Amino acid sequence: MGQDRMPLRGFGTVNFELMLLRRMHDHQPTLVGAALKNLGKSAADLRAAHAQWQRGLRGGFPGGASRYRLALGKPAVVSSRRVPAIGELAVEAWPMPLWPGLQFQVTFGPGGDVVDERLARMSDQAAPAITSAADLRPWQLVIDDLESTCSPVRYRMSAGSVASHAAAAFATPDGTACEAQFSWGLLQSAAAVDDGNHQTD
Incomplete structure (x- = not known):
């Protein structure tokens, strides 16, 4: 019962990475398979993590920043940026070790609602060159x-x-x-x- 009320408590970084991999499997099953091996996890673990995250989304747990802090703990990066006509946006991010140099970055609007959530490069990491x-x-x-x-x-x-x-x-x-x-x-x-x-x- 308690787990149903707080389905993401203790979710953790590895389960979060598995949840992200679930959608990436649509495009890159081979890379996802290699990532699962690297994590010491199975396809069943991937599906279970995705299902747990979905239960959390439907389970009435806190939204906004509280959702991610409940699942991932204290963010490694907390910052803000101002966008014209929108106002001050809060940004929180958590490192994702499966993708070195990347973090999962969540941007919140003035009311605390999530306006963007995605993998982003850490500020101290240089991007690969793109010429062609x-x-x-x-x-x-x-x-x-x-x-x-x-x-x-x-x-x-x-x-x-x-x-x-x-x-x-x-x-x-x-x-x-x-x-x-x-x-x-x-x-x-x-x-x-x-x-x-x-x-x-």
């Missing part, structure tokens, strides 16, 4: 990396896609038009396209 489509390697880049090098980046949600997935169209610095798929802000796949109207897998 060959540099767009899965699990090596996050959305911010593309935005800083390949702007403008145009996003779209595909019909039937889940909130943690995003598709983006952009051009690399050498002028190659590309499309990419992200899960939780982490690059899953990318390819050069003939024009911006084509969609890749």
